[in-house]
Amino acid sequence: DGGITQSPKYLFRKEGQNVTLSCEQNLNHDAMYWYRQDPGQGLRLIYYSQIVNDFQKGDIAEGYSVSREKKESFPLTVTSAQKNPTAFYLCASRAAGIASGNTIYFGEGSWLTVV
Amino acid sequence: QQQVKQSPQSLIVQKGGISIINCAYENTAFDYFPWYQQFPGKGPALLIAIRPDVSEKKEGRFTISFNKSAKQFSLHIMDSQPGDSATYFCAASKGGGGSNYKLTFGKGTLLTVNP
Numbered sequence: 001d002g003g004i005t006q007s008p009k010y011l012f013r014k015e016g017q018n019v020t021l022s023c024e025q026n027l028n029h030d031a032m033y034w035y036r037q038d039p040g041q042g043l044r045l046i047y048y049s050q051i052v053n054d055f056q057k058g059d060i061a062e063g064y065s066v067s068r069e070k071k072e073s074f075p076l077t078v079t080s081a082q083k084n085p086t087a088f089y090l091c092a093s094r095a096a097g098i099a100s101g102n103t104i105y106f107g108e109g110s111w112l113t114v115v
Numbered sequence: 116q117q118q119v120k121q122s123p124q125s126l127i128v129q130k131g132g133i134s135i136i137n138c139a140y141e142n143t144a145f146d147y148f149p150w151y152q153q154f155p156g157k158g159p160a161l162l163i164a165i166r167p168d169v170s171e172k173k174e175g176r177f178t179i180s181f182n183k184s185a186k187q188f189s190l191h192i193m194d195s196q197p198g199d200s201a202t203y204f205c206a207a208s209k210g211g212g213g214s215n216y217k218l219t220f221g222k223g224t225l226l227t228v229n230p
Contacts, residue, residue: 031216033217035220040124040222040223042121042204042221043204043220044220045218048217050216090159094216102147102149103149103161103164104161105161106151106158106159106160108157108158109157109158
């Protein structure tokens, strides 16, 4: 099946630890995104990447890092510098170019909890 | 600075009624306005979208109304059903799919349709 796969679904992090959330897509999309969702806060953009080996900071990039070494993969690392990491994290992708339309497709999300 | 303001935060409607969710935006460069539907524990899915060259778009029981001069758009769900109970997000973007394309989301509306 084509789609966006996020793993793990649930992750627990201890104070001071870095954790990495995986995002893989087989839609052959060029652009990929990471959003964070908190209750009552909507979806806030962390990082996005339009092409391999290039990415840009979103609105709340502090305490996060990403890489885009392959077109189909866009992992997100939540570092110890992120003081309030407990949230629902959503990966998304889009086919680039005006002719491809503007639809952004989301994965099923990953829950991160600090313990 | 909240670029897309969504209201109400929550909405309770009886089965068969009309659900109305409103959004207002500030950036006149926005040229694409989608609505996403999200069920608990799942990623958001595109429901319907509109561009500013039309004032209304209908797909089944879902209609977007768009008022360019007022910088407002709304989602109407006709004959609301319990299965429509979900969180709805409006969003906006600019750039027509270019290199810096990204969506800005409202904070969401939790819709409950009572049987």
